Amino acid sequence: xxxxxxxxxxxxxxxxxxxxxxxxxxxxxxxxxxxxxxxxxxxxxxxxxxxxxxxxxxxxxxxxxxxxxxxxxxxxxxxxxxxxxxxxxxxxxxxxxxxxxxxxxxxxxxxxxxxxxxxxxxxxxxxxxxxxxxxxxxxxxxxxxxxxxxxxxxxxxxxxxxxxxxxxxxxxxxxxxxxxxxxxxxxxxxxxxxxxxxxxxxxxxxxxxxxxxxxxxxxxxxxxxxxxxxxx
Amino acid sequence: xxxxxxxxxxxxxxxxxxxxxxxxxxxxxxxxxxxxxxxxxxxxxxxxxxxxxxxxxxxxxxxxxxxxxxxxxxxxxxxxxxxxxxxxxxxxxxxxxxxxxxxxxxxxxxxxxxxxxxxxxxxxxxxxxxxxxxxxxxxxxxxxxxxxxxxxxxxxxxxxxxxxxxxxxxxxxxxxxxxxxxxxxxxxxxxxxxxxxxxxxxxxxxxxxxxxxxxxxxxxxxxxxxxxxxxxxxxxxxxxxxxxxxxxxxxxxxxxxxxxxxxxxxxxxxxxxxxxxxxxxxxxxxxxxxxxxxxxxxxxxxxxxxxxxxxxxxxxxxxxxxxxxxxxxxxxxxxxxxxxxxxxxxxxxxxxxxxxxxxxxxxxxxxxxxxxxxxxxxxxxxxxxxxxxxxxxxxxxxxxxxxxxxxxxxxxxxxxxxxxxxxxx
Numbered sequence: 001x002x003x004x005x006x007x008x009x010x011x012x013x014x015x016x017x018x019x020x021x022x023x024x025x026x027x028x029x030x031x032x033x034x035x036x037x038x039x040x041x042x043x044x045x046x047x048x049x050x051x052x053x054x055x056x057x058x059x060x061x062x063x064x065x066x067x068x069x070x071x072x073x074x075x076x077x078x079x080x081x082x083x084x085x086x087x088x089x090x091x092x093x094x095x096x097x098x099x100x101x102x103x104x105x106x107x108x109x110x111x112x113x114x115x116x117x118x119x120x121x122x123x124x125x126x127x128x129x130x131x132x133x134x135x136x137x138x139x140x141x142x143x144x145x146x147x148x149x150x151x152x153x154x155x156x157x158x159x160x161x162x163x164x165x166x167x168x169x170x171x172x173x174x175x176x177x178x179x180x181x182x183x184x185x186x187x188x189x190x191x192x193x194x195x196x197x198x199x200x201x202x203x204x205x206x207x208x209x210x211x212x213x214x215x216x217x218x219x220x221x222x223x224x225x226x227x228x229x230x231x232x
Numbered sequence: 233x234x235x236x237x238x239x240x241x242x243x244x245x246x247x248x249x250x251x252x253x254x255x256x257x258x259x260x261x262x263x264x265x266x267x268x269x270x271x272x273x274x275x276x277x278x279x280x281x282x283x284x285x286x287x288x289x290x291x292x293x294x295x296x297x298x299x300x301x302x303x304x305x306x307x308x309x310x311x312x313x314x315x316x317x318x319x320x321x322x323x324x325x326x327x328x329x330x331x332x333x334x335x336x337x338x339x340x341x342x343x344x345x346x347x348x349x350x351x352x353x354x355x356x357x358x359x360x361x362x363x364x365x366x367x368x369x370x371x372x373x374x375x376x377x378x379x380x381x382x383x384x385x386x387x388x389x390x391x392x393x394x395x396x397x398x399x400x401x402x403x404x405x406x407x408x409x410x411x412x413x414x415x416x417x418x419x420x421x422x423x424x425x426x427x428x429x430x431x432x433x434x435x436x437x438x439x440x441x442x443x444x445x446x447x448x449x450x451x452x453x454x455x456x457x458x459x460x461x462x463x464x465x466x467x468x469x470x471x472x473x474x475x476x477x478x479x480x481x482x483x484x485x486x487x488x489x490x491x492x493x494x495x496x497x498x499x500x501x502x503x504x505x506x507x508x509x510x511x512x513x514x515x516x517x518x519x520x521x522x523x524x525x526x527x528x529x530x531x532x533x534x535x536x537x538x539x540x541x542x543x544x545x546x547x548x549x550x551x552x553x554x555x556x557x558x559x560x561x562x563x564x565x566x567x568x569x570x571x572x573x574x575x576x577x578x579x580x581x582x583x584x585x586x587x588x589x590x591x592x593x594x595x596x597x598x599x600x601x602x603x604x605x606x607x608x609x610x611x612x613x614x615x616x617x618x619x620x621x622x623x624x625x626x627x628x629x630x631x632x633x634x635x636x637x638x639x640x641x642x643x644x645x646x647x648x649x650x651x652x653x654x655x656x657x
Contacts, residue, residue, distance in 0.1 A: 059552065080556050087554020098549045102243040107236065112553045114233050159553075 006167060006199050007033040007056055011065035014051050014222075025051040026222040028065070033201065035166065038193050039215035040202035048222040049203035050171055056201065057090055057169045058082035070166060087115050091160030091198075095172035097152040099144040099159075105131070106140035109158045116163060130162035133195075134188050150181030157185060161192050167199045168192075174206045182208045237567055247542070250535045251568070252575045255632060258528040259579025259624035260586070264614070265520050266623050267587035271615035273513045277469050277500065282369035283355075285503040286461025287474050288325075290314070290481070294492030295458060299503070302334050302353075304413050304451060304458055306492060311457045314495065318460065321484075322477055326465050328366060329457030331356040331447045335410030335418075337390070337440065339398045348398040352390070352408070354440035356447030360385065370441060372428065378402050379426030385446055387425035391439035395427045402426055408440075412452035420450040462497075474499050524627040525634075532568075532635025561640050568636035569629065576628030583624065590614040 012029040015022045026048045033039060041049040054060040055067055058074050059082075067074040070089050077085065086092075091112075099108050109130055113123040131137045134154035144152055153173060160168050170189070174182040186209060193200050202209055210216060218226040241248050281287050291299065294306035308314060311329050318327045333354045341347040357366040359382060367373060372381055377392060379402025388408075390400065400406060404424045412418045422442065430436055448454055464473065481497040501507040550560055594611035 057552070080558075083551070083554050083556040083559075085554070086552065090554070092552040098545055100240070100546055100549065102240050107239070111236070114236055115553060115555050
């Protein structure tokens with residue numbers, strides 16, 4: 001997938017109805033992401049970062065314009081097909097980790113593979129590999145409540161990448177972490193990006209994350225105001 | 233996946249305990265009430281069948297038209313032959329003749345003058361025949377509170393209130409004054425062998441039990457009887473079978489003719505307004521099931537809503553990971569089934585345990601029956617039937633499914649992005 005188009009948005013506009021004054025979250029956004037990118041959407045709160053991430057992640061649909069992810073037009077996908085796209089090709093990392101509290105680390109990471117219908121043996125290997133990537137092999141039997149914030153986010157990363165998706169969408173992944181843990185998980189994600197070729201698309205206004213990005217797209221009031229390729 | 237969900241259910245007790253307890257308690261009550269109603273229904277059937285109606289009763293058409301006025305002038309004649317035919321035609325039934333009689337019981341003083349007098353409503357049955365089942369059917373062994381059962385001709389039992397009023401004790405003598413089958417006056421002296429207490433005021437105030445042969449002798453009813461009662465010998469009362477017996481008998485006799493003396497067979501339901509009473513049992517049973525399903529569904533709906541609200545985060549994550557909304561909904565229903573099955577099994581086990589206990593020991597309702605006009609037993613027993621093992625699954629599973637289905641629709645209808653945004657709040 002190297003140098004192939006993974007995401008393409010054409011005149012993407014998203015308007016949320018809100019009483020008499022609809023809110024325009026995105027206006028005519030035109031972007032292209034190649035496979036293997038390590039890119040971020042930056043901008044102040046309300047600039048449309050999360051909305052764009054949601055649409056790219058097939059959790060929402062554009063009001064007008066077009067979004068193509070891995071050759072699938074998001075605006076025409078049925079619920080079932082959108083779920084299948086997320087299931088097979090997209091991983092999510094959240095600001096608040098959102099681990100399932102009653103399950104162990106191992107089971108949290110295993111869950112996406114259950115949805116894929118993988119065999120138990122294949123799941124076991126994939127989960128152990130993913131936990132090894134994030135350095136948590138020794139915590140597979142722990143519950144989320146027994147983990148630190150940094151460890152929890154590493155479990156969330158393992159869960160996002162365990163199925164080896166083409167794309168990982170990370171919404172403010174370091175917002176709840178201290179500097180050390182932020183750097184640690186960013187390095188982990190960079191390693192995965194490099195080793196597995198997984199494309200990462202961040203939504204962030206954290207300078208620590210921005211410093212690691214190889215491409216920074218700035219959004220203001222729903223418009224792309226800058227799109228900079230960077231060398232790290 | 234099912235194993236995964238099951239683990240979650242077991243570990244997250246706050247999400248499973250309330251639905252589990254609701255189902256278990258609801259099912260417990262359903263099973264117990266089913267056993268209680270079945271027990272009461274069968275007990276009333278057996279009590280009335282043994283004491284009054286039989287499962288079927290053969291009478292003359294005229295007698296059947298006004299059974300409460302005890303028209304012995306319209307009794308069955310040729311009872312010996314009729315019993316023989318019934319035995320041949322219906323080998324799986326036990327048949328026994330009885331006479332019901334009304335009259336006065338006169339207690340003389342030492343000079344032979346009337347000291348006290350009271351009206352009686354008597355039952356004459358073959359209680360002296362060796363190996364007879366009538367003593368058991370009439371419940372005499374347990375109801376004699378003073379004296380003993382009749383052991384020879386000329387001995388009678390009378391109700392306790394009547395005995396107290398007439399100041400009769402076991403060993404005392406009394407004269408029965410009635411009318412013969414042919415309308416002539418009938419009198420005979422008897423010795424009171426025992427006093428009975430049924431716990432039913434109507435019986436204790438006027439009740440008299442005597443041997444059939446004594447009644448036939450005094451009422452001039454040789455080879456005659458007011459009624460012949462029949463019971464199944466190979467199982468309890470079953471409406472369909474009993475109605476088939478009656479239909480077969482009535483189809484072959486002159487029941488359809490206009491002759492008042494033609495024999496006719498009536499089922500238990502055709503007598504003493506029992507049909508209405510038994511139909512009420514069916515209605516109550518259905519109502520209880522419906523009420524429990526609705527009430528439990530409401531509780532489980534709310535429990536499901538609370539659980540779902542608490543699990544918005546989890547549901548959002550699962551949707552984000554690519555689990556289809558339908559999959560999440562089905563998983564919720566699957567969890568509901570698991571909780572429903574576990575709660576139902578627990579509730580059924582507890583309900584059966586309680587029912588088995590009360591099947592053996594019963595509930596004493598004699599205090600409620602002191603002034604009862606209808607004949608009901610003093611103890612009510614539950615009865616555990618195979619239905620009791622499965623009936624709890626109807627409210628147990630239906631209510632969890634309905635409750636979760638309603639609660640889950642909120643999740644199902646919510647747009648994915650809205651749910652996803654709530655992850656971050």
